[in-house]
Amino acid sequence: MSVLSNYMEKEKLLKQLQEELQALENNKELKQELEFKDALTALMTEYGKVYKDVCEMLDPSYTASKSGKKATSSDDGRKKRTLKVYKNPHTQEIVETRGGNHKVIQNWKAEFGNEEVVSWIIDEKA
Known part of the structure; x- marks a missing residue:
């Protein structure tokens, strides 16, 4: 494939991605989710919390289910060798x-x- 045809193909893909991005930016649902995320981030900053803290507040089993750690495990999630x-x-x-x-x-x-x-x-x- 020549450099020129490769360039033209990439340019075509770029235009296609720009059109998809434009369609997403006009999506009402996406706008609502972005507003919610911004508001949540502002609240977390105001109260000094991080995503993990919020997830644990909403679902106490979040830590155990997501990290896979047990009480007798080491820092990397594996069981300590004898x-x-x-x-x-x-x-x-x-x-x-x-x-x-x-x-x-x-x-x-x-x-x-x-x-x-x-x-x-x-x-x-x-």
Whole structure:
């Protein structure tokens, strides 16, 4: 496609979008909704509230249903992993970790094998 034909196509799309936008601007329902939004925003500013506050006032279950968070979840909405405490019987070294990518644990697994290192878990906490 040549640059000129591409330009003409984009120009045609722009005119079409401008016509659609003009039709929306003349829509009575849209005007009412925009007025309501402006009035609501002004009220929220006057009372120091944000959208989340208003939604929670109108629907108390809004926070739980929209965020998906539970009481025992971390900041990103996922359940916290259990804390595992490993004790190396050869060196008596203790390592606490919530994930499987701990450098020391990975080194132990490479040296002694996964099954043996897993048997070194001395405590698990939620």
